[in-house]
Amino acid sequence: MRALVYEGAWQMPLREVPTPEPNAGELLVKVEAVGVCGSDVHGYKGTTGRRKPPIIMGHEFSGTVASVGAAVENFKVGDRVVVTPLLTCGYCDNCRTGFPNQCQNRSGLGVNLNGAYAEYVKVAEKMVFPLPAEMSWEQGALVEPLAVAMHAVNLTPMQLLDTVVILGAGTIGLLTILAARLKGAGKIIVTDTSAHRLAFARQLGADVVINPNEQDAVEAVKAQTNGKGAPAVIEAVGITATAKQSLMMARNGGNVVWIGNSDPEVTINMQQIVTRELTVRGAYGFNDEFRLSIEAIRARRIDPTVLIEKRARLDEGTQIVDDLARGKAEWIKVVLTP
Ligand SMILES: [Zn+2]
Ligand SMILES: [Zn+2]
Structure with missing residues (x-):
């Protein structure tokens, strides 16, 4: 089969590789649509170190069951499916107490197990969900990033019509707008340094957009909240500047949730947290939100495919990831169809 193989920093050529064979309890899925994730673009640069070459990346995908191994009970050849990239053990304390993320x-498809920038991918049956008939392949490919956004919003204490600030309007930040709206957010304020991404945020229902290159983002949020700051702030960038802002934008006693995951270390003012009694917590991946994400899309409560700005073939993927990594292109979401 053909696959994009990450062979080292800035190297991900299209290669002919053996098609994987499903073992007992596994399925072979023919990839129909796979999203390009920002974490793959970071991984391609070789700076994060989580993806060890050679590896086939790609963890946001839908497809058709091509073959099934022995003991697969719930799926057959030809079924339309969507796959969670998280492979969990099911028996550790965290799995057993409802925190499989x-x-x-755990291992991750496209991180340390070969993923979906390929014609076929081998997956364990417990990772597979039926793709409802009313959902497209592209909608299936966007279930995973929407689940990440829904998890962060689920972890954010929020009252009906509360003002919510979202820092960062990349894929996750933008999907967080939709998830926060679903949870009953009032005024949604989004910050980003890209006019292109802020225009998208507006289109998706942000009430106020702020470009920190043009105005003081913290002062702008204060002005929008009677000088108090917001009860809920979600950080979806992961660098010092926005981590600092996220604390200063929260009102006293407010909740700050961090999903951004770029810089391993950031500098913050701890006194902001102590003296103003902020609650800061991280959000990573998802648990039951993968199922909820499928349901939100199926029931037409959220359509994440509005984020897709480019559709391309698998063999165009190398150039596309390279363009994104070099900042030559600014597509919010790219979907490849092998
Ligand atoms: Zn992703
Ligand atoms: Zn486990």
């Missing part, structure tokens, strides 16, 4: 033995 914190599984102590």
Whole structure:
């Protein structure tokens, strides 16, 4: 089969590789649509170190069951499916207490298991969900990033019509707008340094957009909240500047949730948290939100495909990821169809 193989920093050529064979309890899925994730673009640069070459990346995808191994019970050849990239053990303390995203033995498709920038991908049956008939392949490919946004919003304490600030209007930040709206957010304020992404935020229902290159983002949020700051702030960038802002934009006693995951270390003013009694917490991946994400799309409550700005073939993927990594292109979401 053909696959984009990450072979080292800035190297991900299209290669002919053996098609994987499903073992007992596994399925072979023919990839129909796969999203290009910002984390793959970071991984391609070789700076994060989570993806060890050679590896086939790609973890946001839908497809058709091409073959099934022994003991697969719930799927057959030809079924339309969507696959969670998290492979969890099911028996560690975290799995057993309902936090499989914190599984102590977890692995990730497209991170340390070969993923979906390929014609076929081998997956465990427990990772597979039926793709409802009313959902497109592209909608299936966007279930995973929407689940990440829904998880962050689920972890954000929020009252009906509360003002919510979202820092960062990349894929996750933008999907967080939709998820926060679904949860009953009032005024949604979004910050980003890209006019292109802010225009998207507006289109998706942000009430106020702020470009920190043009105005003081913290002062702008204060002006929008009677000088108090917002009860809920979600950080979806992951660098010092926005981590700092996220604390200063929260009102006293407010909740700050961090999903951004770029710089391993940031500098913050701890006194902001202590003296103003802020609650700061991280959000990573998702748990039951993968199922909820499918349901939100199926029931037409959210359509994440509005984020797709480019559609291309698998063999165009190398150039596309390279363009994104070099900042030559600014597509919010790219979907490849092998
Ligand atoms: Zn992703
Ligand atoms: Zn586990």
